[in-house]
Amino acid sequence: MSTDTGPAVxxxxxxxxxDLLEREPNAVLVDVRTKAEWSFVGKPDLSSLNRSVIMIEWSRYxxxxxxxRFVEEMNEALGDSKPSQVLFICRSGARSMSAALSFQASLAGEALGPDLFNVTEGFEGDLDPSxxxxxxxxxxxxxxxxRQS
Structure with missing residues (x-):
């Protein structure tokens, strides 16, 4: 039985x-938060790198x-492009890891899939003492x- 689940996250x-996004023009950032979070909390801005963030909800508000449809929407968003790295971000790093693992499973058996990364701390980070x-x-x-909408 094969235990190959695709590239490690x-x-x-x-x-x-x-830094990776700056260095690697073929890397993509996928924000897996909810539409409400994108609207009210803000979004990473890659415009200085002449790129956009891929916005696909992992969980629905x-x-x-x-x-x-997460994996299907990922494949639709990537189209024919073959990113060298795919970075996943959420609020604090938990949902993005789940999304990355789901995408990783969809790549099982692919010899030359992209490197997958979870952005720890996420967009907003951990709760402070307050x-x-x-x-x-x-x-x-x-x-x-x-930026904020």
Whole structure:
């Protein structure tokens, strides 16, 4: 029985993710948060790299049920492009790991799939002592480019 589940999912801090995106023009960033989060919290901004973030919900608001079409939507978004690296980001790094593992499973058996990365800390990071996100760690707290709708 084969145990090949595709490329391993590696982890990067937000600053490491940004560095990789700057270095690798064929790398893509997939934001798996909800539409509500994109609208009200903001989104990573890759415009200085002449790229856009791929936006695909892993869980659907308000019941947070897993998007049954996630892998299909990923393949639609990537089209014929073959990214060298695919980075996944969510609020704090948990949903993005689940999404990355799901995509990894869909690549099982592919010899030359992309390198997969989960952005630890996510877009907003962990809760601080006051139970707020966005200031302790994460994409925003590291001062990486982002925008609000």
């Amino acid at each position: 590696q982890e990067l801090l937000p600053t490491q993710a940004w 308000p019941d947070m049920s897993v998007n049954p 139970k707020h996100r966005g200031g302790l760690n994460g994409w925003k707290a590291h001062g990486l480019p982002w």
